[in-house]
Amino acid sequence: MIAFAIKYKAVWAFWSLALLAMLLMPQFFDEWELLQMMIYVIMAILALSLAFIWGVGGILSFGQGVFFGLGAYSYAVAALNFGETTGALVLAVAIPALFAAALGYFLFYGRISDVYLGAITLTVTLILFDLMNSTSGPQYRIGKAALGGFNGMPSIPRLNVPGFADWSLTTTQLFCVCIGALAVVYAGLKFVAASDFGRVVVAIRENETRADLLGYDSRRFKLATFVIGGGIAGLAGCLFANWGAYTSPTVFALGQSVQIIIWVVVGGLGTFVGPILGSFLIEWLTNYVGAQNLVDTSLILGIVLTLFVLMLPSGLVPSARQVLQSVTRRWGTDSESNSASTKAAREIATEISGGRS
């Protein structure tokens, strides 16, 4: 019961923050700045998708970019064809989820795991990258939408209010939609991880054979986890296509998929807040170093990443929690009542690693 209340607490805190951001940030920043910040929010959603399937489900997918890119392209093609974008939004989640279902069926029902799963998802990414790159030319079009090959697809229409094709969202409204989507995804994943389903998924991550012997069909649970992650990545892709009104095959590039893994590792595998922070941090660093022309961007990013793996392998959030715990343990003897935050941290840690309290 306590665990449940605390879980609510994290979600409420997150939602209050999101609401504050929606109300206050448009007051302080102009549309251009909001557009700059929107990409961080979108990437945070993408980070959450992998945080769920890897952190909770233990499935390391090298191909999370596949679903992200499929979401972006599905939205682009559907929006250009329909004119009205509600159907496009639905398709942008459904098509990646369906693709994840097909790929997941192929993988999990073939008992593929570990490195082999990584190799296959990586390869799928490359296949889509190759294929999309070679679709330049007028003969490659779906309905009214030309795929454009390596030039990408420009002038993708923005989301509109459902039912009103002419009522497109302004940048400020789109920003609020992105924040809202992040809050909903965060809360949803939190609840799923805490549900019975989530506990079985964690049990399978910890010991697949044991879960199988207890009567849970691990293949089915992994498949469901994979599909949820695919759908969320698709949503992020849809928002990404909205953000720049543009998408290109680089969404399928190896770097994109690896970047998502980096966010999760830097933030902390097994948490949800961690990968969000990780994506903010890495994106900010990329932009910051890219903006000043002194040093090469990839040089700095590479050094940061390598140092992170060597010095702080468990990631920012878990390491910070450890420090917090040791500090509070030293200060107060009755840490039980004294340090709600440490307790909350411990609860969340056990929640994700599958313990009940």
Add this chain to the structure above:
Amino acid sequence: MNFVFAASIEVVTGIATLMLVVLGLSIIFGMMRVINLAHGEFLMLGAYTTITATNHGANIFFSILVVAPIVVGVIGLLVERIVIRRLYGRIVDTMLATWGLSLVFIGVVTTIFGNTTEGISSPIGPVTIGNISISGYKFFIIGVTASALLGLWLLLKKTRFGLIARATMQNRDMVAAVGVNSDRIYAVTFALGAGLAGLAGSVLAPIMGIVPTMGAVYVAKAFITVIGGGSAILIGTISASAIFGAVDRITSFATTPVIGEVALLISAIILVRLLPQGITGRFFRGGI
């Protein structure tokens, strides 16, 4: 007849190129379980070393066959000592750290050479056989690959180092218990893998456009080929490269190079799905 001959040379060259590209990774991943995402950058470094050495007046064959493998091997040794040795057994971390390293390499090379495409001309001109003309460099690639495979087989099977290296990969603690410095074996093996990657890059240098980001093309293809090959390094590399390289080239002939590459990747996926332990997990068991 001529067409068949030319086509088969083309296919064999494709297979040989893939084998050469994969060989270094099959040592580093197959023997040491390090997912080396910087493999493509080792190739890139090999290519740049060749260009630099040749432009400074070295004989081109000397820079391809000697300078580049040694330089990249030394870089590999440093990388192993500084980063990789802290990460053995943590397979995901090796992947992330080597991805970081690959970014560092790209960054350094971009800073030094700039983001432009470089190249050197092929040192061997066309060879005329019958009434068809084939680039002689293709025979050079095939020859280098064959020698590299033979050399590696001799090294692993016939020398004391090879014996100890194979034993170390099987059971590190046991080897350490009988008094071998297993740290050193790991370091040398990693350097060997890096050096072979450097050789692949230098051999490809005259037939490729060389840019700092060229490695990305190779790393995934090499990775899936190694996985497809399975645990036996040499036989696995040879058999998986033979299948995938042939699929790639034959499909490329029939359609376009892009479709050829896609066919390679799809056949790799199907192979790994059918034989998760790789080809040598099912056939040729106990080979190297």
